[in-house]
Amino acid sequence: MKNLIRPAITLFILISLVTGLLYPLAVTGIAQIAFPEHAAGSVIKRGEEVIGSSLIGQNFSGPTYFWSRPSATAPMPYNAANSGGSNLGPTNPVLIEAVKERAKNILASHPDKVEKIPTDLVTTSASGLDPHISPAAAYYQVERVATARNTDAAIVKSLVDRSIETPQWGLLGDSRVNVLRLNLALDALEK
Amino acid sequence: MNTSPWIQIGLFLIVLFVVAWPLGRYLANVFDGQLTRRFIWLDKFEHRFCRFIGTNPEEDMPWQRYATAIVLFNVIGVAVVYGLQRFQSELPLNPQAFGAVSSDSAFNTAISFVTNTNWQGYGGESTMSYLTQMLALTVQNFASGATGIAVVIALIRGFTRRNAAGIGNAWLDLSHSIFYVLLPLSFIFSLILVNQGVIQNFNAYQEVKLIEPLEYAAPKQDLNGQPLQDDLGNVIMEAIKTDKQSIAMGPVASQEAIKLIGTNGGGFFNANSAHPFENPTPLTNFLEMISIFLIPTALCFAFGQMVGDQRQGWTILAAMTVLFITMAAVALWSESHSNPLITQLGADGSMGNLEGKEIRFGIISSALFATVTTAASCGAVNAMHDSFLPLGGLIPMGLMMLGEVVFGGVGAGLYGMLIFAILAVFLSGLMIGRTPEYLGKKIGVFEMKMVSIAILIVPLLVLGGAAIAVVTEVGKASMANPGAHGFSEVLYAFTSAGNNNGSAFAGLSANTPFYNILLAIAMWFGRFGVIIPVLAIAGRLAAKPKLAVTSGTLPTHGPLFVVLLISTIIIIGALNYVPALALGPIIEHLQLFSH
Numbered sequence: 001m002k003n004l005i006r007p008a009i010t011l012f013i014l015i016s017l018v019t020g021l022l023y024p025l026a027v028t029g030i031a032q033i034a035f036p037e038h039a040a041g042s043v044i045k046r047g048e049e050v051i052g053s054s055l056i057g058q059n060f061s062g063p064t065y066f067w068s069r070p071s072a073t074a075p076m077p078y079n080a081a082n083s084g085g086s087n088l089g090p091t092n093p094v095l096i097e098a099v100k101e102r103a104k105n106i107l108a109s110h111p112d113k114v115e116k117i118p119t120d121l122v123t124t125s126a127s128g129l130d131p132h133i134s135p136a137a138a139y140y141q142v143e144r145v146a147t148a149r150n151t152d153a154a155i156v157k158s159l160v161d162r163s164i165e166t167p168q169w170g171l172l173g174d175s176r177v178n179v180l181r182l183n184l185a186l187d188a189l190e191k
Numbered sequence: 192m193n194t195s196p197w198i199q200i201g202l203f204l205i206v207l208f209v210v211a212w213p214l215g216r217y218l219a220n221v222f223d224g225q226l227t228r229r230f231i232w233l234d235k236f237e238h239r240f241c242r243f244i245g246t247n248p249e250e251d252m253p254w255q256r257y258a259t260a261i262v263l264f265n266v267i268g269v270a271v272v273y274g275l276q277r278f279q280s281e282l283p284l285n286p287q288a289f290g291a292v293s294s295d296s297a298f299n300t301a302i303s304f305v306t307n308t309n310w311q312g313y314g315g316e317s318t319m320s321y322l323t324q325m326l327a328l329t330v331q332n333f334a335s336g337a338t339g340i341a342v343v344i345a346l347i348r349g350f351t352r353r354n355a356a357g358i359g360n361a362w363l364d365l366s367h368s369i370f371y372v373l374l375p376l377s378f379i380f381s382l383i384l385v386n387q388g389v390i391q392n393f394n395a396y397q398e399v400k401l402i403e404p405l406e407y408a409a410p411k412q413d414l415n416g417q418p419l420q421d422d423l424g425n426v427i428m429e430a431i432k433t434d435k436q437s438i439a440m441g442p443v444a445s446q447e448a449i450k451l452i453g454t455n456g457g458g459f460f461n462a463n464s465a466h467p468f469e470n471p472t473p474l475t476n477f478l479e480m481i482s483i484f485l486i487p488t489a490l491c492f493a494f495g496q497m498v499g500d501q502r503q504g505w506t507i508l509a510a511m512t513v514l515f516i517t518m519a520a521v522a523l524w525s526e527s528h529s530n531p532l533i534t535q536l537g538a539d540g541s542m543g544n545l546e547g548k549e550i551r552f553g554i555i556s557s558a559l560f561a562t563v564t565t566a567a568s569c570g571a572v573n574a575m576h577d578s579f580l581p582l583g584g585l586i587p588m589g590l591m592m593l594g595e596v597v598f599g600g601v602g603a604g605l606y607g608m609l610i611f612a613i614l615a616v617f618l619s620g621l622m623i624g625r626t627p628e629y630l631g632k633k634i635g636v637f638e639m640k641m642v643s644i645a646i647l648i649v650p651l652l653v654l655g656g657a658a659i660a661v662v663t664e665v666g667k668a669s670m671a672n673p674g675a676h677g678f679s680e681v682l683y684a685f686t687s688a689g690n691n692n693g694s695a696f697a698g699l700s701a702n703t704p705f706y707n708i709l710l711a712i713a714m715w716f717g718r719f720g721v722i723i724p725v726l727a728i729a730g731r732l733a734a735k736p737k738l739a740v741t742s743g744t745l746p747t748h749g750p751l752f753v754v755l756l757i758s759t760i761i762i763i764g765a766l767n768y769v770p771a772l773a774l775g776p777i778i779e780h781l782q783l784f785s786h
Contacts, residue, residue, distance in 0.1 A: 010244040014244065020329055028445070032392070056438055085547045092676065172477050173476065173556055
């Protein structure tokens with residue numbers, strides 16, 4: 001035991017310095033030089049002002065914008081300093097009540113829709129910060145957004161067409177639309 | 192669904208095996224001394240390194256000494272991780288000015304990261320300073336991974352050595368694991384992650400001006416920050432308007448890489464690998480899944496090479512792969528269904544169970560990730576398992592209950608599997624009336640006692656812990672979901688802790704003194720209650736002579752042994768856990784789909 005203590009302590013200190021300080025600092029240094037924008041959070045700026053990150057969702061629930069998915073973060077939705085999901089089980093009445101409320105809201109704002117509601121619009125994401133909605137969820141909202149903005153629905157629809165990100169290499173993940181980017185493109189249309 | 196799930200599983204396994212094969216050869220060369228024999232300068236450097244840390248590179252430790260070294264190293268880890276959390280407010284790199292972590296939570300987290308469990312009772316971005324994340328948690332991601340690798344290498348030496356007194360030098364095995372394996376792999380992987388969008392900085396949290404201002408209700412606070420209550424004791428809510436979003440930052444990529452490569456699973460952020468800054472694209476998701484299985488797979492190849500018979504490694508790997516594909520198929524099948532309670536409210540029934548999942552991953556990549564992370568004892572999550580359909584949630588739980596041997600944790604998966612292999616030859620030995628032997632080593636009474644301890648201690652901790660929790664009021668108070676699902680949450684927590692996985696049905700409010708302490712006990716004994724018997728077996732086997740292969744020797748390679756091994760694992764797992772599972776996910780499934 002006696003001659004085990006010294007190697008245990010020295011090895012632990014050495015490993016701590018190398019993997020706990022040197023390694024993250026080295027990765028940071030290289031990342032800042034090679035991929036500075038990614039390392040800093042892929043932020044989007046309007047002029048000098050930071051208005052979001054292309055990877056982090058924002059809450060949109062007004063008539064003139066495409067809506068994001070519901071978010072379960074506390075205390076406000078899309079709280080990017082406190083990520084997390086609802087963790088409600090499939091049989092939990094709280095989940096069912098919440099979905100019922102959201103579905104009612106969506107049907108009231110999209111009275112002309114005959115299609116089923118895209119599921120992602122009534123369920124919360126795992127991180128509460130999901131930047132995407134499904135293409136179906138985007139198309140579902142086209143007429144509502146066009147009406148609210150007094151724009152031709154065909155223009156808005158073609159904007160959605162162009163916003164769809166396909167699965168990586170045609171294989172990995174699902175087709176999706178980045179809501180923040182889509183809404184920024186929508187704002188840019190009017191200028 | 193865009194692509195056939197089978198293509199994704201197939202692609203995943205092919206890429207995995209192609210990458211793991213050369214890594215396996217490299218691992219074998221690192222640990223059987225080939226590497227230092229080939230590069231003399233490295234050998235010289237190692238001698239100087241050993242003198243510096245105070246060990247003799249030639250020392251061959253008996254198993255008791257090896258085990259003492261490993262436990263000592265890990266106890267120091269617990270003390271340091273605990274201390275750093277308690278004093279983080281006094282230390283640098285704390286831009287959000289987080290206070291000290293509570294003592295029970297800090298204790299739980301220290302045990303959790305040292306035992307490679309990485310169960311998280313806290314939310315990373317709202318609790319831990321950057322220094323704590325790096326110097327406490329990242330270090331343990333390396334140290335606990337290295338511990339697992341060292342132990343399995345010691346066990347393999349037990350099979351390869353003859354009449355030997357020792358099973359290796361623990362300090363060298365730990366150092367080799369970190370500096371030759373985990374660190375270089377993590378370094379490369381972390382840069383790939385940044386390239387895809389994972390952040391790596393020391394900035395304060397990024398303030399963002401929202402496009403659309405937001406109104407929400409929050410508890411009204413008095414001047415001291417305490418929630419105000421009305422006369423009836425209800426919390427007073429107030430409407431707050433904001434046009435700001437605060438985005439958590441940090442040195443994420445460096446921790447993310449080792450979190451997966453070391454099958455640790457403790458996320459920088461509360462949402463773990465579901466957070467866009469930890470796992471921004473489907474490609475990172477794919478690579479993260481590969482990283483989880485990479486070393487466990489490579490170790491199977493290294494095992495084959497070190498015992499001088501590649502077929503032995505392939506046999507173990509085949510058993511793991513068959514179990515994995517079966518479980519993945521069930522998880523995918525379950526999650527591609529929609530929740531009938533939600534579709535009857537007007538939601539599209541063809542999109543699958545999207546509650547608690549991210550759109551960029553979709554159903555397939557989420558269900559596959561859940562299978563991978565619980566087959567290996569990683570515990571990172573890219574979707575909230577609590578919100579899976581009942582059978583989809585049964586798969587992660589079931590994989591952990593099999594003892595984390597389907598690929599399993601780095602090192603831990605293979606030593607767990609070898610324990611089952613010894614049990615399988617013992618059982619077949621009984622059936623055919625032969626003395627059991629594995630890889631030329633006779634399996635004696637002492638070895639079988641140790642095997643029994645290693646296999647039975649975890650179910651004892653899991654079922655015992657869950658039983659205590661559901662009969663006490665404090666235990667029940669933490670359940671977030673009613674009914675059978677609440678029981679599943681508790682069962683999942685102890686299964687995850689005892690098997691050192693670390694994923695959760697995260698609705699359970701586990702950051703209470705009761706759960707912090709009880710789960711810490713399960714994690715510690717679930718780890719070292721297995722490691723010590725494994726090292727004892729290694730020591731005893733190393734001391735034995737090697738038996739010649741005769742016509743009466745049971746071959747431990749080929750399809751027959753794969754079936755024997757799988758049957759042993761399933762019988763043990765099922766005998767232990769089916770009654771508990773029947774009370775949780777199985778009842779819930781029947782309730783959900785009865786109407």
